[in-house]
Amino acid sequence: MAPTIRDVARAAGVSQATVSRALSMPDLVRPATRARVEAAARELGYRPNRAARGLITGRTGNLGLIVPDLANPFFAAVVKGVQAAARAADHSVFIADTDEEASAEADLVRALAKQVDGLILCSPRAPDEELASVGADTTVVLMNRVAGDRPSVTVDNADGMRQALEHLAALGHRRVAFVAGPRTSWSNAQREEGLHRSAEAGGVDLVHVGHFPPQFEGGVAAADLVVASGATAVIAYNDLVALGLLSRLGVRGIPVPDAISVVGCDDIGMSAMSHPALTTVSVPKRAAGRATVGLLLSLLNAGPDAGPMHRELPTQLIVRGTTGVAPISPTKGSSR
Amino acid sequence: MAPTIRDVARAAGVSQATVSRALSMPDLVRPATRARVEAAARELGYRPNRAARGLITGRTGNLGLIVPDLANPFFAAVVKGVQAAARAADHSVFIADTDEEASAEADLVRALAKQVDGLILCSPRAPDEELASVGADTTVVLMNRVAGDRPSVTVDNADGMRQALEHLAALGHRRVAFVAGPRTSWSNAQREEGLHRSAEAGGVDLVHVGHFPPQFEGGVAAADLVVASGATAVIAYNDLVALGLLSRLGVRGIPVPDAISVVGCDDIGMSAMSHPALTTVSVPKRAAGRATVGLLLSLLNAGPDAGPMHRELPTQLIVRGTTGVAPISPTKGSSR
């Protein structure tokens, strides 16, 4: 049986209350007493039971994180950022994966709400209305999503798209395709919107290519549509899709970037490894994870008026090998 | 304030104990009463406080999972398997990432031990001695590692290597390199050993190429050594390394599989997407995660004599495009 605070109290010859104080509010006990308590605690290998403490303080020291898909390297990176920040603040984190199913989100929130001080919903797929009703009994902050006036951390998707489009325009591209991600993704909406604005401003034709799952396979499936669209460049919802695009273009023998330029989004590790390396809009994944934990913690510690409830992190285009000058004669309708 | 069991009891006009029973041991209360309780609970949106329950039952309903690196797709897949199985058993899971640092493992175990019913250490990097002392106060099961008589779930690494080597031998390869992973990885040791045995049996020369980090960069760094070794085929510690190998070979203009064959291990999603697609030893990642949760849960429910304390899952070679017949004149010492 693990030692309890009573054991320590007995060993140190003080009351439970004193042990409690010595350990969590050290300046409330005489140094000599504190030393005795600390010695006894160390001796016995005492570790306070957080659940019991939580029962009374109302704080569990736990955070929850819900993501659409852990197998997606983007979310894996976010998780690492969240982890690191939580650990630094001496919190543990529950992680749950919805498998891209919007309906699972509310369930998971309910399941976790009672066991955590706060919850991070990363890129939630549920519609705004549903999101609004969720998590009444715990603090929740959104990441990669804005909904009502829920606190949130986002990245500047629109600006990233602007950078990408200006880069392509500067290379002479006048017809650019966008391979859209999940319909329910807020980031996708942001990216589309940013793209439309920039395309208009820059006199670029924007071709919208269906919605595809945010995975390699999505890109593979989208590639032929992109080619047929006559675009000389394509921006993908994310790097996974861009990589799928690259793969299918390779199979069809369409040279990148000579015949068509490709831009991804997120800058997952893998994208630097493709051949040629993928030009992509880098998103600060780890930093966003850390920032979200920071926001959540400040909310918990200082209440809702502790500062700004929204934070937006910058994005940055990274030019690598998949973008080049537009071909003289666009590959309109055929690849020859 | 969230409703407590008292609120429900009052609303239903029964005692707390009856509510507790109605909800967790339904057959101990009269159907009519049960219905009243259930109605009241639903009405109030009552959700039992698991921490409070845990305080008395000694069961938290939480599991802990510690992995070396969430950004590694292999572990991401494992995590998904663990997640799914835990959720099915109505358990939540704490996940922690050690960043490949062996010393972080013990700390994390200590931090989590009190809050979980059991802990899964996935591919722990700590030495056996250290592992033995860890987790006295909670049930821990190992995954991808055997240490003492700790319960564990592993995969048949040696057999996977055998399959890979026999495949290569059948293609005429007589000199095969192995790019080793982390020195502290048990899986790596298993793979090396399996390889040595099979190489001896099959009359194949095995060349051991240093230890490299289990990442893309590791493979990039190893490629030139492999080429210089005169091997006509190479087996990598894992797919990430194999992909790095492929990349560097591509840069050097060495055709795969014509000049050299490449085999990976793990079968992470990405490996089917390379060009050519990677031949690899598939490891049942999700299934291993599920099996580990199963073992842990049976340990918790039925005690240490509930059945076998070790499970080994099979591995399976998947032949794709990076392996082919050995070149007539091996690329001994040079690539021309």
Add this chain to the structure above:
DNA sequence: ATGAAAGCGCTAACAG
């Protein structure tokens, strides 16, 4: 500065 006692939300005897 320290101790005694109350109680967080829940379940487990033990009566009835």
Add this chain to the structure above:
DNA sequence: CTGTTAGCGCTTTCAT
């Protein structure tokens, strides 16, 4: 079948 009582490990008044 159901209510009463005790108490899990801890923090927090309230005394002293």
